[in-house]
Amino acid sequence: MLTIAIDNQWVETAQVFGDVERVVKEALRIYLVDQCQQRLNQATAKLSIYSQKYHCNYDTFKQAVQTDEDFLLRVEAQYPLWEEDAMEWAYWLEEYQAWRNRRDTISQN
Secondary structure (H helix, E strand, C coil), rough: CCCCCCHHHHHHHHCCCHHHHHHHHHHHHHHHHHHHHHHHHHHHHHHCCCCCCCCCCCHHHHHHHHHHHHHHHHHHHHHHHHHHHHHHHHHHHHHHHHHHHHHHHHHHH
16 A cells, blocks of 8 residues: 655645545545546547548448458548558557546546
8 A cells, every 4th residue: 555645734624524535535536537538538539530531430440441442442542641540540549448447447446
């Protein structure tokens, strides 16, 4: 267990709201959920850029470039660097899923 020094004024104020340990844990939980949500918002914005650019979600895009030759030819003609986009798109999808999992885990505790 980690011990953290907290200013006495903060402890005294926390006591007004109940058990200090419970109040501090709840405040930290709320803060962490908020920080995770900010990361989720950032990832969502990045994912949205690629979804709008390629007019589909990542799974559809990935499937189409692997199985639909016409789709791949159109993408290559319009976006020569589409493979870089695909890598970044996959990265932001992983980021989104990781932060969503962290947020959900923290929220449940």
